Amino acid sequence: MAVAEISSPSYTTKSGLLQSSQLSSLSTHLHNHRCCSFRPLPRTQYAKISCSVAPNQVQTPLPVQAEDPKGKPECYGVFCLTYDLKAEEETKSWKKLINVAVSGAAGMIANHLLFKLASGEVFGPDQPIALKLLGSQRSLQALEGVAMELEDSLFPLLREVSIGIDSYEVFQDAEWALLIGAKPRGPGMERAGLLDINGQIFAEQGKALNAVASRNVKVIVVGNPCNTNALICLKNAPNIPAKNFHALTRLDENRAKCQLALKAGVFYDKVSNVTIWGNHSTTQVPDFLNARINGLPVVEVIKDRKWLEEEFTEKVQKRGGVLIEKWGRSSAASTAVSIVDAIKSLVTPTPEGDWFSSGVYTTGNPYGIAEDIVFSMPCRSKGDGDYELVKDIKFDDYLWKRIAKSEAELLAEKKCVAHLTGEGIAVCDLPGDTMLPGEM
Numbered sequence: 001m002a003v004a005e006i007s008s009p010s011y012t013t014k015s016g017l018l019q020s021s022q023l024s025s026l027s028t029h030l031h032n033h034r035c036c037s038f039r040p041l042p043r044t045q046y047a048k049i050s051c052s053v054a055p056n057q058v059q060t061p062l063p064v065q066a067e068d069p070k071g072k073p074e075c076y077g078v079f080c081l082t083y084d085l086k087a088e089e090e091t092k093s094w095k096k097l098i099n100v101a102v103s104g105a106a107g108m109i110a111n112h113l114l115f116k117l118a119s120g121e122v123f124g125p126d127q128p129i130a131l132k133l134l135g136s137q138r139s140l141q142a143l144e145g146v147a148m149e150l151e152d153s154l155f156p157l158l159r160e161v162s163i164g165i166d167s168y169e170v171f172q173d174a175e176w177a178l179l180i181g182a183k184p185r186g187p188g189m190e191r192a193g194l195l196d197i198n199g200q201i202f203a204e205q206g207k208a209l210n211a212v213a214s215r216n217v218k219v220i221v222v223g224n225p226c227n228t229n230a231l232i233c234l235k236n237a238p239n240i241p242a243k244n245f246h247a248l249t250r251l252d253e254n255r256a257k258c259q260l261a262l263k264a265g266v267f268y269d270k271v272s273n274v275t276i277w278g279n280h281s282t283t284q285v286p287d288f289l290n291a292r293i294n295g296l297p298v299v300e301v302i303k304d305r306k307w308l309e310e311e312f313t314e315k316v317q318k319r320g321g322v323l324i325e326k327w328g329r330s331s332a333a334s335t336a337v338s339i340v341d342a343i344k345s346l347v348t349p350t351p352e353g354d355w356f357s358s359g360v361y362t363t364g365n366p367y368g369i370a371e372d373i374v375f376s377m378p379c380r381s382k383g384d385g386d387y388e389l390v391k392d393i394k395f396d397d398y399l400w401k402r403i404a405k406s407e408a409e410l411l412a413e414k415k416c417v418a419h420l421t422g423e424g425i426a427v428c429d430l431p432g433d434t435m436l437p438g439e440m
């Protein structure tokens with residue numbers, strides 16, 4: 001663990017641990033020397049030093065040490081250096097640093113996402129960011145590789161990077177938790193088995209968020225089956241508002257917009273008001289009834305209702321699987337883009353008259369969808385991180401029938417994970433045709 005000795009005015013460095021008795025004087029020292037962050041680690045006597053990085057501002061380097069057998073998150077490499085702000089930077093109105101935790105950080109999706117987060121593309125060019133990367137014993141080396149690439153990218157807004165394998169450490173003070181890590185379904189594995197294995201990951205991570213994250217942390221669950229994983233996570237985090245948990249269905253929305261644009265012969269920015277209803281699975285319902293192209297109802301622009309009900313719907317539902325057949329792996333870059341879209345939709349006001357899809361907690365929903373599940377529905381945001389469900393939605397028999405199928409699937413998934421949500425003994429009887437988008 002990195003440590004700074006506090007006896008010298010420009011402190012020297014060595015590896016070792018800092019005793020709690022030294023904390024307050026070191027804190028004052030670092031503050032006086034404009035070191036940017038100084039935090040006691042939870043559940044230990046020791047302090048972690050992890051300093052802000054601004055361009056061309058090297059002052060006194062602290063040691064580089066990423067490995068920790070106990071798996072505590074460490075400031076990584078260049079992110080452990082002490083920097084001083086240049087005069088012109090001091091007056092710049094940087095926003096307060098935000099803590100973003102990412103699980104599955106050595107995986108394929110994260111490999112795209114982290115660089116977008118660090119570049120300022122997601123939270124804006126004046127928003128410094130701390131990335132807290134969660135891996136496992138299995139991925140610790142790879143995680144160091146990720147951190148090295150982040151170092152080499154010289155992102156001015158990336159002020160801290162820490163890596164770790166203990167969610168209680170990594171999620172400390174997290175304001176965003178992007179939960180990507182999950183075991184992929186292997187050959188011969190039942191969906192019920194996947195629900196159980198991944199459900200345990202999300203139960204544990206829910207508990208960790210509940211214990212150490214910001215009380216207003218926003219959580220986006222990506223790891224599949226993401227709706228039920230999000231439900232498990234929120235049930236294990238009773239001190240965090242259930243409304244703060246999302247299951248990622250934005251990729252499905254983007255896929256639907258692309259297909260509608262293709263069919264109508266327009267660029268995809270002309271397609272709006274697309275809702276994905278339900279589960280991120282092959283029962284999901286891409287809603288063409290309420291969607292618009294150039295401001296007109298889709299059904300007035302694309303008059304082929306059979307195409308909309310059959311070809312379009314199935315194409316969106318199975319897009320992930322077709323991509324896996326082509327690529328030999330599941331969507332990673334476009335998923336990362338859709339995570340960026342999902343975050344931006346929460347931190348910027350939704351354009352007038354439009355909405356976005358997100359898998360959110362159903363309790364209190366205005367549509368009559370079963371309570372107490374995580375279901376993708378149309379949302380609007382004022383840009384404050386929160387959202388409201390959209391009220392003026394049309395339904396017809398076709399749409400209701402499809403929504404009911406996805407609802408039934410999620411209710412069945414919920415029964416499978418009752419042991420993980422504190423609701424008793426699990427009974428797993430899933431509909432036979434229930435599949436992830438990546439399954440064919």
Ligand SMILES: NC(=O)C1=CN([C@@H]2O[C@H](COP(=O)(O)OP(=O)(O)OC[C@H]3O[C@@H](n4cnc5c(N)ncnc54)[C@H](OP(=O)(O)O)[C@@H]3O)[C@@H](O)[C@H]2O)C=CC1
Pocket residue numbers: 104105106107108109110134135136137138139140180181182183184201221222223224225226247248249250251252280330331332335
């Ligand atoms: N909602 C959506 O729209 C989409 C969701 N997904 C889902 O996102 C998840 C991540 O995808 P992707 O990044 O491509 O996958 P990768 O396989 O590249 O990475 C997943 C990470 O999950 C972690 N993991 C956690 N627990 C286990 C476990 N028990 N066994 C194996 N690995 C585990 C691993 O990291 P570590 O060892 O560090 O824990 C691994 O690096 C998957 O669940 C996938 O199905 C994918 C596309 C779209």
Ligand SMILES: O=C([O-])CC(=O)C(=O)O
Pocket residue numbers: 224251319320321330331436437438439
């Ligand atoms: O099943 C998967 O892992 C891939 C997936 O969710 C998608 O492409 O939508």
